[in-house]
Amino acid sequence: MHSITDWLRGLSGSVVYAVVGGMVLVEDALFFSFFVPGETAAVLGGFLAHQGRVSLGWMVVVVVCAAVLGDSAGYEIGRHLGPAILRTRPLRRHAKRVDTAQDLVRRRGPAAVFVGRFIAFFRPLVPSLAGMSRMPYRRFLLYNTLGGVAWGVGFTLLGYFAGAAYSRVEGTVGRFTAIAIGAVLLLAVLVRYLRRDRSHGRDRSDRGSDSDSDSDSDSDRER
Numbered sequence: 001m002h003s004i005t006d007w008l009r010g011l012s013g014s015v016v017y018a019v020v021g022g023m024v025l026v027e028d029a030l031f032f033s034f035f036v037p038g039e040t041a042a043v044l045g046g047f048l049a050h051q052g053r054v055s056l057g058w059m060v061v062v063v064v065c066a067a068v069l070g071d072s073a074g075y076e077i078g079r080h081l082g083p084a085i086l087r088t089r090p091l092r093r094h095a096k097r098v099d100t101a102q103d104l105v106r107r108r109g110p111a112a113v114f115v116g117r118f119i120a121f122f123r124p125l126v127p128s129l130a131g132m133s134r135m136p137y138r139r140f141l142l143y144n145t146l147g148g149v150a151w152g153v154g155f156t157l158l159g160y161f162a163g164a165a166y167s168r169v170e171g172t173v174g175r176f177t178a179i180a181i182g183a184v185l186l187l188a189v190l191v192r193y194l195r196r197d198r199s200h201g202r203d204r205s206d207r208g209s210d211s212d213s214d215s216d217s218d219s220d221r222e223r
Contacts, residue, residue: 013054020045020059021066024152027124028070029077038067039120039155046159056160064152071113071127071144078131085128097121105129110143117147 011019020041027038042063049056078085085091091098101122104112113135116126130140 016045016048016054017058017062021062024063024066025070025073028067028127029073030124036124038070038123042152042155043159043162046156046161047163048159049156050160050163056156060153060156063156064148067117067148067152068145071117071148072141074124074127075131075135075137075140075144078128079134080131081128082132085132091125098125101125102129105133105135110135110139113140113143114147114150117151 023036023041024038027036030036045054045059045063046056048054049059086098101116104116104122105126108115110130112126113130116122127140127144
């Protein structure tokens with residue numbers, strides 16, 4: 001995540017909007033895009049907005065629009081491709097999760113579109129399943145928009161306020177770190193000094209005992 005942030009920092013404002021929006025859109029549009037970090041992209045967009053790289057308001061608009069359009073694209077893919085989606089290799093590997101998502105769509109209907117937005121595995125899958133189930137698009141669009149707004153605003157602001165909190169504590173953490181390192185170094189020097197002093201004391205005592213034993217032997221010889 002840190003490397004992605006550094007990469008985005010080097011881009012211009014318009015490219016940052018495009019990259020973040022593209023990642024969110026692709027994750028939602030493709031039913032097998034579990035590897036695309038759309039949620040992370042939204043958080044990073046908010047983080048970069050706090051750093052002044054982009055506008056927070058425009059980033060929220062980009063993320064929300066990408067989320068809604070991505071889900072709509074996923075709905076159309078599911079409606080036209082139908083059950084063929086379920087026979088693809090990526091979904092066969094997650095058969096149990098796919099069954100859970102299908103059951104959620106059957107039981108909750110349009111509400112599953114809203115709920116699925118906040119579950120990582122379901123986010124790219126539920127729109128396609130909604131299209132396969134022939135859910136009326138107007139009903140789908142309503143819950144899709146509600147979920148997209150709540151998710152997009154929430155995670156973008158999460159990144160923004162996380163950046164604000166990081167900036168506030170960065171200096172304090174730096175001072176505490178310096179103090180802790182100094183204390184550790186001081187303790188290491190003290191321990192080393194005590195060990196050296198103890199070893200010298202042992203050497204002196206050993207020498208004293210040797211001299212005593214030598215004097216005893218000399219006295220025995222004289223006798």
